[in-house]
Amino acid sequence: MGVWDLVAQSIDVDRSSSIILEEIIRKGEQVCSMDIGLADIILTRGWYIWWERWQFVHGENIQRPSRPALSIAALTRNYKLAFKKGAKRCIWDGKNLQKA
Numbered sequence: 001m002g003v004w005d006l007v008a009q010s011i012d013v014d015r016s017s018s019i020i021l022e023e024i025i026r027k028g029e030q031v032c033s034m035d036i037g038l039a040d041i042i043l044t045r046g047w048y049i050w051w052e053r054w055q056f057v058h059g060e061n062i063q064r065p066s067r068p069a070l071s072i073a074a075l076t077r078n079y080k081l082a083f084k085k086g087a088k089r090c091i092w093d094g095k096n097l098q099k100a
Contacts, residue, residue: 048072048075
């Protein structure tokens with residue numbers, strides 16, 4: 001099932017955006033083609049919208065609206081991979097990068 005199909009199923013529960021988001025998080029659905037959780041994609045998109053708005057307000061260039069989908073999928077996938085068992089973790093103290 002695609003992302004829009006999964007969202008459409010949640011809209012059947014309620015039309016309120018907060019209830020829809022709660023339902024998506026509760027179900028824990030996966031986007032099959034990307035092996036990423038739907039809630040993860042939606043939450044990453046929310047952060048990305050905030051980030052692009054911050055860049056725009058501060059006079060920085062932002063991407064065309066058609067481009068961020070790949071960036072969001074990559075960010076979400078990288079986040080998921082970073083928290084797999086055995087992933088190497090590093091801590092940056094402002095000056096140096098140290099292995100945790």
